[in-house]
Amino acid sequence: MDLSNKFLISSSYGLRELSVSEKDYKDFIANGQNLMFLTVVWGDKKWEENFFTNLALCEKYEIPVIVYDNVMNDLSEKLTEEDVKKYTAAYSSSPVYSGNGFADEPGPEQYPALAHIVGTYLRVFPDKRTFINLLPLYAANFVFGDLDYEEYLESFAKTVPVDHISVDIYPFTVDDNGVKYTYDEYLRSLDMPAQICRKYNKEFWLYVQSMEFLPNREPGLEEMRFQAWSGLSFGMTHFMHFCYDVPGGSIREDRTKKPLWSYTRAVNTELAAFSDIYMGYKNLGAYVYESGEVPEYTVFENNYSDFDCMRILSSTETLLVGCFDEKAGSGKAFTLVNMSEVSAGKIADVEFSVPGAAKVTAYIKGIPHELRSVDEKYYISLDCGEGAFVTAEYR
Numbered sequence: 001m002d003l004s005n006k007f008l009i010s011s012s013y014g015l016r017e018l019s020v021s022e023k024d025y026k027d028f029i030a031n032g033q034n035l036m037f038l039t040v041v042w043g044d045k046k047w048e049e050n051f052f053t054n055l056a057l058c059e060k061y062e063i064p065v066i067v068y069d070n071v072m073n074d075l076s077e078k079l080t081e082e083d084v085k086k087y088t089a090a091y092s093s094s095p096v097y098s099g100n101g102f103a104d105e106p107g108p109e110q111y112p113a114l115a116h117i118v119g120t121y122l123r124v125f126p127d128k129r130t131f132i133n134l135l136p137l138y139a140a141n142f143v144f145g146d147l148d149y150e151e152y153l154e155s156f157a158k159t160v161p162v163d164h165i166s167v168d169i170y171p172f173t174v175d176d177n178g179v180k181y182t183y184d185e186y187l188r189s190l191d192m193p194a195q196i197c198r199k200y201n202k203e204f205w206l207y208v209q210s211m212e213f214l215p216n217r218e219p220g221l222e223e224m225r226f227q228a229w230s231g232l233s234f235g236m237t238h239f240m241h242f243c244y245d246v247p248g249g250s251i252r253e254d255r256t257k258k259p260l261w262s263y264t265r266a267v268n269t270e271l272a273a274f275s276d277i278y279m280g281y282k283n284l285g286a287y288v289y290e291s292g293e294v295p296e297y298t299v300f301e302n303n304y305s306d307f308d309c310m311r312i313l314s315s316t317e318t319l320l321v322g323c324f325d326e327k328a329g330s331g332k333a334f335t336l337v338n339m340s341e342v343s344a345g346k347i348a349d350v351e352f353s354v355p356g357a358a359k360v361t362a363y364i365k366g367i368p369h370e371l372r373s374v375d376e377k378y379y380i381s382l383d384c385g386e387g388a389f390v391t392a393e394y395r
Contacts, residue, residue: 001064001098003035003129007275009268010035011241012207020050025057027251031261032268033241036063037101037131042071042087055091064098066131067091073102076113084124092125099129105168106132107144108152111159118161132156133166133207137189153193157200165193168207168242171227171297172342174217180343187230187320188300191286194234195302198283205238206231210250210264221263222342222385228267229337229387233322235283239271273366278389281324281333288339289319298339309392310334310354313377317348320387330394336380337387348382357392364388 010033028036038054041047058065072079072087091097102117103110118130134156140149153165169190171183183189190206197204208227212218219227228239241264243250250261285304288294289312298318307323309332322335338348353376354360360371362380371378371390380388 001096002127003064003098005279006034007271007279008035008205008238009033009240009271010037010238011210011243012037020054020057021255022057023255024251025061025063027255027257027261028063029061031250031265032272034064034272035098035238036065037068038065039068039070040091042069052090055094055096058096059094063096065091065094065096066099066101066129067097068101072100073117075117077116079117079120081120081124084121088125097128099125099131101131103132105135105139108147108155111156115160122161130162131164131166131205132160132162133168133205134193136167136169137185137192138183150192150196153196154199157196157202162202164203164205164238165197166205166207166238166240167193168240170207170209170213170216170242172209172217172219172223173215175215180217182295182297182341184296185300186297187286187288190230190234191300191302194283194285197235198285203237204231204235204283205240206236207240207242210241210260211243218260219263220259221266222345222383224263224267224385225270225383225387226337226342226385228271229335229385230320232271232278232387232389233286233320233335233337235322235324237279239268270366274363274368274389277363277368277391278333280327280329281331281391282327284323284325286320286322286335289315289321291315291319292317293340294318295339295341307332307334309357310352310390312336313351313353315348315350317346317382319348319350331391333389333391335387335389336382338382338384340384342385345384347384349379350382351377351379353377354390354392356394358395359393360390361393362388362390 036058040051069087137149171186174180194204250258287303288298317340320337320339324333340346362369
């Protein structure tokens with residue numbers, strides 16, 4: 001399946017456990033996801049049977065698939081084009097086969113081998129998607145010590161021929177006293193890979209926190225929206241939920257759904273509702289508009305300053321503003337995101353102007369609302385954790 005210029009919604013490992021049922025696939029579709037990751041381990045009979053069972057269900061429900069072919073990947077720098085053809089032969093003719101995944105959170109010493117693997121694969125399948133996920137800022141500092149994170153990202157972009165930068169950032173934690181807080185370098189950790197994506201013309205893919213794993217707390221609806229809109233503001237085009245298999249974080253072992261399932265579905269469907277509009281724009285960068293209490297996690301060094309499409313006149317809360325140009329046209333767009341601490345439950349009331357615009361449309365919860373100016377001002381309210389995608393059309 002062709003995944004080009006399509007906004008993707010998926011989850012870590014999707015449905016890969018050995019006891020997956022067809023109902024799990026119905027729930028996957030109902031949850032609003034549109035891409036599946038599957039793993040095959042050649043030589044392990046159970047995993048082989050599991051893979052083909054899952055592949056058949058993906059074909060039945062027309063779900064695009066990216067395959068982790070672990071045995072093929074392990075060949076590393078010994079991998080040849082004939083090896084790629086050999087290992088993918090069992091699934092490459094599937095109508096839902098869309099690409100392969102190769103590594104998770106590699107270190108720089110692995111880049112040459114990954115460059116060889118991906119390059120060899122793309123010579124066989126030049127039109128397929130490839131996938132590698134990198135470490136976030138806080139984990140890279142922990143694992144590599146003094147390694148410069150920007151260098152970690154840029155070296156990957158220069159060396160490994162994938163068409164994206166993917167990172168996993170899990171910002172919501174709780175301390176021993178039950179106090180909820182947000183990772184203090186959150187926007188900085190989003191901005192740095194987004195900068196590399198713009199510099200090297202790559203897509204920005206983002207894993208988000210969609211389950212509890214102490215000290216990270218289970219996110220609510222506000223936290224899910226907050227992560228989605230923060231990512232969108234930096235040009236995210238693949239929204240990936242971090243959860244292990246089924247039941248993962250949102251479905252219990254007996255397959256009853258937790259409230260978190262509803263939260264992820266709400267955000268997934270909201271994103272899908274305007275994704276075709278969103279994909280028609282190119283991200284230029286983002287900046288923070290400070291108002292009221294300014295959370296520490298909103299601070300980053302690369303605030304974009306050349307966006308003259310709109311001007312914020314007032315806001316009751318700090319905002320994140322993502323800036324966009326229309327890819328094929330003269331239109332502009334921007335996100336407005338309520339950046340107040342999610343656990344505080346505050347609403348942001350925002351007034352702004354869009355000089356010269358003939359039509360201004362705000363996509364809120366996925367629904368388009370044509371805004372009318374009063375005294376050349378536009379007004380919207382953003383719930384806790386919420387954002388809006390606003391397009392400006394000109395005559």
